[in-house]
Amino acid sequence: MRITKTLGLAALLAMTAGLAHAQDLRIGLQEDPDVLDPDQSRTFVGRIVYASLCDKLVDITPDLEIIPMLATGWEWSDDGTELTMSLREGVTFHDGEPFNAAAVAANIDRSKNLDVSRRKSEVKSIESWEVVDDYTIRFTLSAPDATLMAQFADRAGMMLSPKATEAAGADFGLNPVCAGPFVFKERVQQDRIVLEKFADYYRADEINFDSVTFLPIPDTTVRLANLRAGDLHMLERLAATDLASAEADDGLNVERATSLGYQGITINIANGPRADNPIGQSAAVRRALSLSIDRNALNQVVFEGAFAPGNQPYAPTSPWYNTAFPVPERDIDAAKALLAEAGHADGITVEVQVANNPVQTQVMQVIQAMAAEAGITVELAAKEFATLLADQSAGEFVASQIGWSGRVDPDGNIHQFMTANGGLNDADYSNPDMDKALNEARLSNDPAVRKQSYDAAIALQQEDMPIIYLYHPVWIWALDEKVAGFTPYPDGMIRLHGVSVSE
Amino acid sequence: MLAFLGRRILIAIPTVFLISVFVFTLQHLLPGDPILVMAGEERDPEIIAALREKYRMNDPITVQYLAWAGNALQGDLGISLRTQQPVLELIAEKLPVTIQLAVMALIIAILIGIPAGVLSAYKKGTWIDWLANIIALSGLSVPNFWLGIMLILLVSVRLGWLPASGYLPLSEDPLQSIRVMVMPAFVLGTALAATLMRHTRSAMLSVLKSDYVRTARAKGLREGVVLVKHALRNALVPVVTVITLLFGELLAGAVLTEQIFTIPGFGKLVVDAVFNRDYAVVQGIVLCTGIAFIAMNILADAAYRVLNPRMSDQ
Numbered sequence: 001m002r003i004t005k006t007l008g009l010a011a012l013l014a015m016t017a018g019l020a021h022a023q024d025l026r027i028g029l030q031e032d033p034d035v036l037d038p039d040q041s042r043t044f045v046g047r048i049v050y051a052s053l054c055d056k057l058v059d060i061t062p063d064l065e066i067i068p069m070l071a072t073g074w075e076w077s078d079d080g081t082e083l084t085m086s087l088r089e090g091v092t093f094h095d096g097e098p099f100n101a102a103a104v105a106a107n108i109d110r111s112k113n114l115d116v117s118r119r120k121s122e123v124k125s126i127e128s129w130e131v132v133d134d135y136t137i138r139f140t141l142s143a144p145d146a147t148l149m150a151q152f153a154d155r156a157g158m159m160l161s162p163k164a165t166e167a168a169g170a171d172f173g174l175n176p177v178c179a180g181p182f183v184f185k186e187r188v189q190q191d192r193i194v195l196e197k198f199a200d201y202y203r204a205d206e207i208n209f210d211s212v213t214f215l216p217i218p219d220t221t222v223r224l225a226n227l228r229a230g231d232l233h234m235l236e237r238l239a240a241t242d243l244a245s246a247e248a249d250d251g252l253n254v255e256r257a258t259s260l261g262y263q264g265i266t267i268n269i270a271n272g273p274r275a276d277n278p279i280g281q282s283a284a285v286r287r288a289l290s291l292s293i294d295r296n297a298l299n300q301v302v303f304e305g306a307f308a309p310g311n312q313p314y315a316p317t318s319p320w321y322n323t324a325f326p327v328p329e330r331d332i333d334a335a336k337a338l339l340a341e342a343g344h345a346d347g348i349t350v351e352v353q354v355a356n357n358p359v360q361t362q363v364m365q366v367i368q369a370m371a372a373e374a375g376i377t378v379e380l381a382a383k384e385f386a387t388l389l390a391d392q393s394a395g396e397f398v399a400s401q402i403g404w405s406g407r408v409d410p411d412g413n414i415h416q417f418m419t420a421n422g423g424l425n426d427a428d429y430s431n432p433d434m435d436k437a438l439n440e441a442r443l444s445n446d447p448a449v450r451k452q453s454y455d456a457a458i459a460l461q462q463e464d465m466p467i468i469y470l471y472h473p474v475w476i477w478a479l480d481e482k483v484a485g486f487t488p489y490p491d492g493m494i495r496l497h498g499v500s501v502s503e
Numbered sequence: 504m505l506a507f508l509g510r511r512i513l514i515a516i517p518t519v520f521l522i523s524v525f526v527f528t529l530q531h532l533l534p535g536d537p538i539l540v541m542a543g544e545e546r547d548p549e550i551i552a553a554l555r556e557k558y559r560m561n562d563p564i565t566v567q568y569l570a571w572a573g574n575a576l577q578g579d580l581g582i583s584l585r586t587q588q589p590v591l592e593l594i595a596e597k598l599p600v601t602i603q604l605a606v607m608a609l610i611i612a613i614l615i616g617i618p619a620g621v622l623s624a625y626k627k628g629t630w631i632d633w634l635a636n637i638i639a640l641s642g643l644s645v646p647n648f649w650l651g652i653m654l655i656l657l658v659s660v661r662l663g664w665l666p667a668s669g670y671l672p673l674s675e676d677p678l679q680s681i682r683v684m685v686m687p688a689f690v691l692g693t694a695l696a697a698t699l700m701r702h703t704r705s706a707m708l709s710v711l712k713s714d715y716v717r718t719a720r721a722k723g724l725r726e727g728v729v730l731v732k733h734a735l736r737n738a739l740v741p742v743v744t745v746i747t748l749l750f751g752e753l754l755a756g757a758v759l760t761e762q763i764f765t766i767p768g769f770g771k772l773v774v775d776a777v778f779n780r781d782y783a784v785v786q787g788i789v790l791c792t793g794i795a796f797i798a799m800n801i802l803a804d805a806a807y808r809v810l811n812p813r814m815s816d817q
Binding site: 032034035041042115116117118120121122170171173174188189190191192215216217218219221222225226228229230231383384385386387389390391393404405416423424 | 534536547548585586652660663666667669765780
């Protein structure tokens, strides 16, 4: 009896010791991710999960330089239509399948040809590919595409086990198998996603957790309360209004990075009959609205000064920002003069649709008050996001307050919005010079050459103003002070390499 | 009793059919396009076309309904547009969670509401009556989400007594599961307790004035026996009706409570599904909730008969 007791006690001790060692990192997300298939998913939080689950061909540095990940090197042909990549050797997928050139080929094929793939447009320029040897692959493009490497640094570059994709087809997301630092263990929708350490990961020494649990907690106050109560180790997207209180808390650390995205007001210029009004027809009126806005005050009032005021698709801190057009000071007189020039000295009325969440509504209410002083009456139409999007794409809007999550390559923030046939050009804006500048920017892999094209495009945008840019969100992470080694990235991802928690 | 149940179930069938038609059509009348949401930020026309084809969005709505209803009759409620999980699996996963929350909330509500109602009726006009009324009124007036956040800040962040949010299945760790659920159940239960208290009080007041209670007292029965065995038992009939009706309110209240405490139940599922225009999930949930609501009503009718056998003749 005594022996049984002792043994039981020993077993209990061993178990608790094991528990103390088995470290689980708990991360609070703002939303529940959608389907966990990189070829089908679309949410930002989904990408945060992938950062621990699925390694990509290449990655980025915090300064947005492309660096090796599963591909160790790459080379462009002189005419920019051939890309040869050498691949890392000795890498296996979570199911034990080897990673090699054939696996890359299968992945690109899936991104391009799976009927419901959301990645089609991102890898459109790839015309064909050739497995040169086990660890070398060559892509042939239909035309030079400077954006391709940045696509490989995101979902289009995530490598999935070909065996698993073949077996699961479109249902791959229910049990994803990749080559990242953690293996998918379980998911309870709206509750948690649990990943376990992948023992055979090629950089296993940089991973300090036995498992990582992602917990979707939409309410920002509750998310922070969970962190303070010790139920979370870190959370993404701390509300700007909670920033001061989190910074004052000794138990917490705050990290931030200006995002690649923006928020702005898209003006309907030629998309159906609703474009037929002063602001749709006159660039001067659009510039007047822009000048009536005090972007710094907007940032102070709504975001406690934590975000980055902006006037271009790139944040002022971005290397692609055109410094010839700094964020304008508010100028009511100039705004009134522009209105008068356009023949609307008595003022105009503009209906702006806005997503019915408290933050975006507040943004527009501040702008409403500011614009009124310049003689622009802003009427707000609050809509639920799905409705707002449908109306915007159908041309059922005069002006629409909407944003973009941002892309690593500068092309992603402007080409689709400003070119005449761009997929996201809901304004139906068209200017041949703009098309020329933005198409040219895709041809060269030389950043200096591309910068010239983007500078030209921004100059045109400042003149025509189909989108009035307002600000760039700043990613704010709050972490338990015991968490060390976290690096903020402008893409908002959480990379766990080198992150640790002290006991 | 069996004939009664059979009759009620037969009457329920057309109701369920009507619910399904309403949900299906009303949802498609909602502005906003699920495919546009699903296609992602890029809204690639090629992808949109492929998705429309896959989810049969190009078919006329009647064809879509018949296909859905046909599958539903065979127990297949389709798959979630957002995560591709089968809807039935999702519901089976979430239902126990919300039921646990609802049952715990109901227990809390009954434990507080009924004794408070009895007491305030018995002590009518005294300070006890007033106090119970004040507590009941504040329970009704304080919004769920505010009480929830205040409790999290006090009990979890300040005192560290209970976890702030989350969920553990009862089967995995019963004690911890109840610990996690206590706060949300309390938040949900207090509002109901107030309603229950008011109804118990007024039912008790009218019963206490009736002849048979006077007779019971005249017989020399102890006051406790009169109150519980004679008065309360009869007063409970309208209260049971209220509890059944409250069950619907519980499900509605669970939507907010689950959102605040991040409990992965029905309420959270339906909110996310509506915002994402995840048609199949919304349809599945409303259908199941409708059936559950009808079942509760049938059970309530059966309960009347047990509490008051005279009702069986009617």
